[in-house]
Amino acid sequence: MQKTFKNEKILFAEPLFQCDGLAGFTRSELYENAIHRTLRINQLKKEHNWTQEDFDIAIRCLNYEVGFVIHLSMFIPAIERLATDDQKAKWLPLAESYRILGTYAQTELGHGTNLMALETTATFDPRTDEFVLRTPQLSSMKWWPGSLGKTATHAIVLAQLIIGNKNYGMNPFMVQLRSLEDHMPLPGIIVGDIGAKLGANSNDNGFLILNDVRIPRENMLARNSKVTKDGRYIQTSTNKANYATMVLVRLSIIRWAEDTIKNGSLIAIRYSAVRRQSSLQAGGPEMQVLDYQTQQYKIFPSLAASYALFFTYEAMMKEYEIAYAQIMRGNNQLLGQIHGQLSGLKAFASDLVTYELEMCRRSCGGHGYLKASVVGETLLHTLPLVTVEGDNTVMYLQCARYLLKQIAKALAGQDVDEPTSYLKKDILSYTCPVQKGEHCTNPNYLLKIYTQRAHSAIASVARQLQFDLESGKDQSSAFNNNLVSLVQAAKAHCQLCLMKNFVESVSALERTCSENLASVLRQLCLYFGLHGIVTASGEFLESEAIGLQQLEWIKAEELKSLAAIRPNAVALVDAFDLHDQTVMSALGRYDGNAYQHLFEAAKREPMNQTQVPPAYYKYLRDLIKGQPLAKL
Numbered sequence: 001m002q003k004t005f006k007n008e009k010i011l012f013a014e015p016l017f018q019c020d021g022l023a024g025f026t027r028s029e030l031y032e033n034a035i036h037r038t039l040r041i042n043q044l045k046k047e048h049n050w051t052q053e054d055f056d057i058a059i060r061c062l063n064y065e066v067g068f069v070i071h072l073s074m075f076i077p078a079i080e081r082l083a084t085d086d087q088k089a090k091w092l093p094l095a096e097s098y099r100i101l102g103t104y105a106q107t108e109l110g111h112g113t114n115l116m117a118l119e120t121t122a123t124f125d126p127r128t129d130e131f132v133l134r135t136p137q138l139s140s141m142k143w144w145p146g147s148l149g150k151t152a153t154h155a156i157v158l159a160q161l162i163i164g165n166k167n168y169g170m171n172p173f174m175v176q177l178r179s180l181e182d183h184m185p186l187p188g189i190i191v192g193d194i195g196a197k198l199g200a201n202s203n204d205n206g207f208l209i210l211n212d213v214r215i216p217r218e219n220m221l222a223r224n225s226k227v228t229k230d231g232r233y234i235q236t237s238t239n240k241a242n243y244a245t246m247v248l249v250r251l252s253i254i255r256w257a258e259d260t261i262k263n264g265s266l267i268a269i270r271y272s273a274v275r276r277q278s279s280l281q282a283g284g285p286e287m288q289v290l291d292y293q294t295q296q297y298k299i300f301p302s303l304a305a306s307y308a309l310f311f312t313y314e315a316m317m318k319e320y321e322i323a324y325a326q327i328m329r330g331n332n333q334l335l336g337q338i339h340g341q342l343s344g345l346k347a348f349a350s351d352l353v354t355y356e357l358e359m360c361r362r363s364c365g366g367h368g369y370l371k372a373s374v375v376g377e378t379l380l381h382t383l384p385l386v387t388v389e390g391d392n393t394v395m396y397l398q399c400a401r402y403l404l405k406q407i408a409k410a411l412a413g414q415d416v417d418e419p420t421s422y423l424k425k426d427i428l429s430y431t432c433p434v435q436k437g438e439h440c441t442n443p444n445y446l447l448k449i450y451t452q453r454a455h456s457a458i459a460s461v462a463r464q465l466q467f468d469l470e471s472g473k474d475q476s477s478a479f480n481n482n483l484v485s486l487v488q489a490a491k492a493h494c495q496l497c498l499m500k501n502f503v504e505s506v507s508a509l510e511r512t513c514s515e516n517l518a519s520v521l522r523q524l525c526l527y528f529g530l531h532g533i534v535t536a537s538g539e540f541l542e543s544e545a546i547g548l549q550q551l552e553w554i555k556a557e558e559l560k561s562l563a564a565i566r567p568n569a570v571a572l573v574d575a576f577d578l579h580d581q582t583v584m585s586a587l588g589r590y591d592g593n594a595y596q597h598l599f600e601a602a603k604r605e606p607m608n609q610t611q612v613p614p615a616y617y618k619y620l621r622d623l624i625k626g627q628p629l630a631k632l
C-alpha cells in the first residue's frame with residue numbers, strides 16, 4: 001500500500017523521530033521540533049543518497065508532523081508554476097537550499113474562498129519601476145498562511161494588480177518579509193502567528209500586514225501575465241493558470257487523506273482484534289469485539305476507504321501529470337478537467353476520512369478518548385483538510401460547475417472529457433443489472449448502478465436549473481436555488497470515481513497477483529460498493545438506479561461481506577506496512593500489547609513524575625486535615 005520505506009530503520013533509530021514524547025510539548029517546542037525534523041531528514045537524505053520520493057515518504061511516515069510544509073508543498077511548486085524561466089533560475093535554488101523560506105499568502109482575514117474579492121493591492125509605480133503592496137484595511141490582512149507567523153522570509157503574495165486606476169485582478173508577487181541577516185521583519189511588514197489551533201500546532205500559521213511595501217517589477221511572478229516597464233499589462237496565459245498551485249495541493253490532500261484513514265483503520269482494527277468484551281453465550285468466553293457485527297459495520301468502511309483512496313490517488317496522479325505537462329507547455333485544454341476533478345475529489349476524500357476517523361475513534365471505547373490512542377489526534381490533524389485548499393462545499397460546487405458544462409456538451413452531441421464520458425449514454429436506456437440476489441456480488445454491476453445514480457443526479461439538477469432560468473430566475477438566483485442539489489451531484493460523481501478506480505485497479509491487479517490476494521481485494525471492493533449504496537440509498541432509489549428489491553438484496557449482501565472480510569481484516573491493515581512509530585498509537589502496535597503500551601504511556605505522563613501533586617500543598621492538605629482554608 002505505501003511503498004515500503006527501506007530507510008525506516010534509519011529514520012526511527014533517531015530519538016528525534018520517535019513520537020512518543022510529543023505529548024505535553026508546548027507550541028514553541030512542537031514548532032522547533034518540526035523544524036529540527038525536516039532539516040534532519042534533509043541531512044539523512046544527503047548522507048544516504050535518498051531520492052526525493054524517499055524524502056516525501058519520510059515526511060509521510062511522520063504524519064506530516066514536520067516543518068516547512070507550505071515551503072515544500074506550495075511555495076516551491078508555486079514558483080515552478082507561476083514564475084518565468086528567469087525567475088525560476090533566481091528563486092528556485094534559494095528555496096530548494098532553504099536559503100529563503102517561503103509561504104503562499106492568499107487567504108485574508110475577510111476572504112478565503114472568494115479570490116476575486118481579495119483586498120491586498122499591488123500598485124505599479126512607473127516612476128520607480130516597482131509595485132507598492134498595501135493592506136487597505138483590517139479585513140485585508142493575510143491570515144492563515146502556513147509558516148507565515150515566525151518562519152517565512154519570503155511570501156508569494158496574491159494581490160489585486162493595479163495599474164493607473166485599473167484593477168487587473170489577482171496576481172502573484174514575491175515579497176521578502178524578513179531580513180536574511182537577523183530574521184527581523186522588514187520595514188512595512190507586520191507579521192505574527194494567529195494563535196493556537198485545534199491541531200497542527202507545530203505550524204506557525206500567520207498574519208501579514210503590508211504597509212506600502214515596495215518590490216521591484218521583476219518580483220511579479222510573470223509566467224501567465226506581466227507588466228512592462230511602461231505599465232502595460234500583458235496576459236500570456238489564462239488567469240486560471242494562476243490557480244495551478246491549488247490544483248496540485250488538492251491532489252496532495254487526497255494522499256494526505258489516504259494516509260490518515262490508513263492510520264485510523266489500522267488502530268481500530270488491531271485494537272478490536274485484541275480487545276475482548278462481553279460474550280454472546282452466558283458464561284461463555286469474552287469475544288474479540290472485532291467479531292461483533294456492529295463493530296465490523298463501524299470500522300470496515302475505513303478499511304475499504306483506505307484502499308479506495310489509494311487507488312484513486314494513483315489514478316489522479318497519472319491524470320494530473322498528463323494535464324500538468326500540457327499546461328507547462330502552454331496548453332490549458334485539460335486545466336478545466338483537472339480542476340473540476342480534483343476540486344470534487346479533494347472534498348469527497350476529506351469528508352470521507354473525517355467521518356470514518358471519528359467512527360474509528362468511537363470503536364475504541366474509552367481508550368479512544370486518550371491521546372495515547374492517537375486516533376483522536378489523527379482526526380484533529382485531519383479536520384483542516386475539509387477547509388484548506390478550498391472549503392469543501394465550494395469545491396463540490398466547482399466540480400458541479402464542471403459537470404454541468406460536460407452534460408451540456410453531451411446533450412449537444414459534442415465530445416466530453418473521459419471522466420464524464422458516462423454522460424453521453426442515453427439515461428433512459430438503463431436497466432438495473434441486479435435482477436437476482438447473487439448479482440449483488442458483481443462489482444461491475446454495482447459500478448453500473450453508481451454510474452446511473454451520478455448521471456441521474458447531474459441530469460436532474462441541470463434540468464432544474466434550466467427550468468428555473470426559463471421561469472424567469474436570473475443565473476445567480478437559479479444557481480443559488482440549486483446549490484444543495486449541485487453539491488449532491490458532485491458527490492455522486494466523486495463516489496462513482498472512487499468506485500470506478502477501485503474496480504479497475506483490482507481488475508488490473510488480478511492479472512498479476514495471486515488468486516488469494518485477488519479474491520480478498522475483490523471482496524473489499526465489493527464491500528466498498530455495497531456500503532456506498534446502503535449509506536446513500538435514498539439517492540440511489542431516487543435516481544431509479546435501484547429499486548426496493550435491489551436495496552434489500554444489497555443490504556443483505558453488505559452484511560454478508562462483513563463476515564467475509566473479518567478473517568482478513570488484520571492482514572489488510574498490516575499490508576499498509578506502517579511502522580509503529582508512524583502509527584504512534586498505544587492501541588495499534590504491531591505486537592498487540594495495547595494494555596502494556598497504554599500503561600507505559602500513562603507512566604510517561606508528566607503529572608506522574610511526582611507522587612504528590614503541587615496542588616496538594618496549596619489546597620488539599622488543609623482541606624483533608626480539616627483545617628480552615630486561607631482566603632483563596
Ligand SMILES: CCCCCCCCCCCCC/C=C/C(=O)SCCNC(=O)CCNC(=O)[C@H](O)C(C)(C)COP(=O)(O)OP(=O)(O)OC[C@H]1O[C@@H](n2cnc3c(N)ncnc32)[C@H](O)[C@@H]1OP(=O)(O)O
Binds near residue numbers: 070114115246
Ligand atoms: C514534501 C512535503 C510533503 C507535504 C505534502 C503535504 C501536502 C498537503 C499540504 C496541504 C497544506 C494546505 C495548506 C493550505 C493552503 C491553502 O489553503 S492555500 C489557499 C487555498 N484557497 C482556495 O482554495 C480558495 C478557494 N477559492 C477558489 O479557488 C476560487 O475562488 C473559486 C471558488 C474556484 C472561484 O473562482 P473564481 O475565479 O473566483 O470564479 P469562478 O467563476 O468560479 O472561476 C473562474 C474560472 O476559473 C476556473 N477555476 C477556478 N479555480 C481554478 C483552479 N484552481 N484551476 C483551474 N481553473 C480554475 C473555473 O472553473 C472557472 O472557469 P470557467 O468556468 O471556464 O470560467
Ligand SMILES: Cc1cc2nc3c(=O)[nH]c(=O)nc-3n(C[C@H](O)[C@H](O)[C@H](O)COP(=O)(O)OP(=O)(O)OC[C@H]3O[C@@H](n4cnc5c(N)ncnc54)[C@H](O)[C@@H]3O)c2cc1C
Binds near residue numbers: 388
Ligand atoms: C490549517 C489551515 C491552513 C491554511 N493554510 C493556508 C495557507 O497556507 N495559505 C492560504 O492562503 N490560506 C490558508 N488557509 C486558509 C484556507 O485556504 C481558507 O480557510 C479556505 O480557503 C476557506 O476559506 P474561508 O476560511 O474564507 O471560509 P469561507 O469561504 O468564509 O467559508 C465559510 C462558510 O461559507 C460557505 N461559503 C463560502 N463561499 C460560498 C459559496 N460561494 N457558495 C456556498 N457556500 C459558500 C462555506 O461553505 C463555509 O461553510 C489555511 C486554513 C487552515 C484552516
